[in-house]
Structures are given as structure tokens and as C-alpha cells.
Amino acid sequence: MLVYTMDTSVQPLSHHQNDDQSTLPPSERYLNRYLSWLEFNRRVLAEASRARHPLLERAKFLAIFSVNLDEFFMVHVADLLEQSRLHRDQRSPEGLSVREQLNRIKPVVVELAEEQHRCWTGEIQPQLREAGIAVVDYDALTVEQRNAAEKHFNEEIFPVLTPLAFDPGHPFPHISNLSLNLAVVIHDPRHGERFARLKVPGVFPRFVRVPSEDGTAVLVWIEQVIAAHMQPLFPGLSVTATYPFKVTRDGGVELKELESDDLLETIEREVRQRHWGDVVRLTVDESMPERIREILIENLEIDAEDVYQVR
Structure with missing residues (x-):
């Protein structure tokens, strides 16, 4: 079995390390x-x-x-x-x-x-x-590949999707730790712009494979497949934009004096609570407009310094 190790080369000592460091x-x-x-x-x-x-x-x-x-x-x-x-x-x-x-x-x-x-x-x-593995954006797919992606979406992904609206009449949904989500902007003919959150189910692989003529394994990000075909989730409304985001929550394990002496039970409980800890990082796509970020910042009760933009 091959074992791959990191480079462990030693860096030269700084000139301070040759002196009396106590000073x-x-x-x-x-x-x-x-x-x-x-x-x-x-x-x-x-x-x-x-x-x-x-x-x-x-x-x-x-x-x-x-x-x-x-x-x-x-x-x-x-x-x-x-x-x-x-x-x-x-x-x-x-x-x-x-x-x-x-x-x-x-x-x-x-x-x-x-x-x-x-x-x-x-x-x-x-x-x-x-090497024959093409990871591509949905926009780069051919018509045949998009049809295959839509068929996969309708048969496998669509049945388990549950969008949740958030507005003054609907409380902001809980965003579980490290889950991948889509912030969905919707146009309502009667009430104007509305927002929803759609969780990308964690039961599926991150990529959807679509066929290719030359035998290349063509993989497309699952959140892009969902974004391209989510309109049926919002009958009577129009999806105008989607933006992926991820929340990281406090997951520290605090081993305090508890009535139970079972360490395993303590750790299992703390791991379960990771889904509910305070938000410590919001990761957003660089395409997300400032107004959408502000909505997430306000509802997640975080500071702007806790937002990290990715490409």
C-alpha cells in the first residue's frame, strides 16, 4: 500500500532562536x-x-x-x-x-x-x-446532457426537496451546521419579491454525472442542477435568482461536570448539538448581492466580519 506524506523539511532557525529568548x-x-x-x-x-x-x-x-x-x-x-x-x-x-x-x-x-x-x-x-474526468458548470452542458440532468432531478432529487419561505409571516428556518443551502429569490405577482431557503439534501453525492459522446466522465455540481430545475417547487411564482451559501456553527465539545459519568454519552450529546450551536461563519458565493447577504446576516444574528466570500 502506498502512503503519501506531507513535506516535513525543517526551516532554518531565526537569529532570535540562537539568543537568550527570556529577554x-x-x-x-x-x-x-x-x-x-x-x-x-x-x-x-x-x-x-x-x-x-x-x-x-x-x-x-x-x-x-x-x-x-x-x-x-x-x-x-x-x-x-x-x-x-x-x-x-x-x-x-x-x-x-x-x-x-x-x-x-x-x-x-x-x-x-x-x-x-x-x-x-x-x-x-x-x-x-x-485524465477523462470533466467537472463542469451546468451552463456548459449540451442540450442532451441538460435533458439527462433534468431526468435525474425529477426522478431522484425533486421528491425530497422542501423549500421554506422566510418573510414577516414565516420565521427564518433553522440552517443546520455545514449544510449546503440555496437562497432563492422569488417574484410573487401579488406581493412582489419574496425569499425562500432550499437545503441541498446531504444524502446525494456532490456531483451529478451526465452522459458524454467521447466517454469522458462529465460531472456537474448538484446545487447547479437543483437551481436550474427548481421552478416546479414554486407553483404560481417565478424563481428569479439562486445563491448558494453554507453556515458553520459552534461545535466545541465542553466536558463539564455532569450527573452522568459516561464520557461517550457526553460526547454523543455534544456532537448532536453541533447542529444547533451559534453561527461562527457564513460562507456565500461571490455572486450573492449585498441585500441578500444582509438578510442572512440579520436572521442568523452574526456580524459582517463573520461572512466569507468564495468563488
Whole structure:
């Protein structure tokens, strides 16, 4: 069995590390634990660009990077936001306040997300196509492929979709942790513009395969297939736009003194509660208009700083 490992080359010591570190200020003596964790995940992301790995292994590194980042927000960023809400002024060992740490985390995350996008679109996706696996947008499909996607949608996906409207007469629906959703803009002939949320069912694979004449495995994102064929879900109304988004919630496991001594039971309960924790990140597509973002920000009760735009 082949085992693929990350590059573990050792970086040279800085000149400070040869001196008596006890005389250095905390900002030079310590590394911030959260920024250090992000640098570790940067190394995971770097593995996706290493040609020495098989192509599908490189794609897996992109997925591992994303899963790691989700956990980072669910545990570490959630902890910082909780401290901020409680107005705790305790500084980190290197002297940073909670707000300073949060302010330093976001630009690094944005930078890493851009690098992930570049790696996918500039390296992995084109090389997959050369290998006979084409991951494409719905707009790039032929008429025959769109018909096949529509048939799959009607037979497999449509029966399990449940759109939920949100307006003054309907409370904002609960958005479960890490679920993929579509914000749907609808035109009502009587009441004007309305909004709905449609959850992309997690029981399906992320891609829908459609036939091709040359034997290429053509894969299209499932949320794009749903967006293209969702009109029957809204009889009497017109779907004018859809925008994907994802919510990340506080998923930290707090092991407090409980009546039960069963550690497994405690962890299972905390894992179940991950679906209901406070929102710590809202990820939106770059095409989403500001007014739609504001609706989500208001109803999810988050700050604008908690919104991350992706491509």
C-alpha cells in the first residue's frame, strides 16, 4: 500500500532562536496558536500542488484542507467569539487580545481560500479533464446532457426537496451546521419579491454525472442542477435568482461536570448539538448581492466580519 506524506523539511532557525529568548518580548517569544494552526493547514493545501502525488490524492488534499478549516471555525474561532461575547479581556501568551486574534485570522483564511481556488481551477480541474474526468458548470452542458440532468432531478432529487419561505409571516428556518443551502429569490405577482431557503439534501453525492459522446466522465455540481430545475417547487411564482451559501456553527465539545459519568454519552450529546450551536461563519458565493447577504446576516444574528466570500 502506498502512503503519501506531507513535506516535513525543517526551516532554518531565526537569529532570535540562537539568543537568550527570556529577554525577548512575548510577541517574539511565542507563536499564536490559531495562526500557527492555519499555517499547518497551509501545508496541507500545499500538498495538493505537488506533482509527486497521484492526481486524485491531490484532489483529496483539497478536501482535507476544507474539512480542517471547518473544524477550525467550529472549535477555535467559536472559542474566540465566545470570549468576545463574554467581554473577556484575557490576552494570548504573545500579547494579543481576542479581537486582535480574530482580525488576524480572517485575512489568512481569505488568502488560503484564494489559493485553494487557484489550485483547483488552475491545476487539479484541468488535469482531471485531461485524465477523462470533466467537472463542469451546468451552463456548459449540451442540450442532451441538460435533458439527462433534468431526468435525474425529477426522478431522484425533486421528491425530497422542501423549500421554506422566510418573510414577516414565516420565521427564518433553522440552517443546520455545514449544510449546503440555496437562497432563492422569488417574484410573487401579488406581493412582489419574496425569499425562500432550499437545503441541498446531504444524502446525494456532490456531483451529478451526465452522459458524454467521447466517454469522458462529465460531472456537474448538484446545487447547479437543483437551481436550474427548481421552478416546479414554486407553483404560481417565478424563481428569479439562486445563491448558494453554507453556515458553520459552534461545535466545541465542553466536558463539564455532569450527573452522568459516561464520557461517550457526553460526547454523543455534544456532537448532536453541533447542529444547533451559534453561527461562527457564513460562507456565500461571490455572486450573492449585498441585500441578500444582509438578510442572512440579520436572521442568523452574526456580524459582517463573520461572512466569507468564495468563488
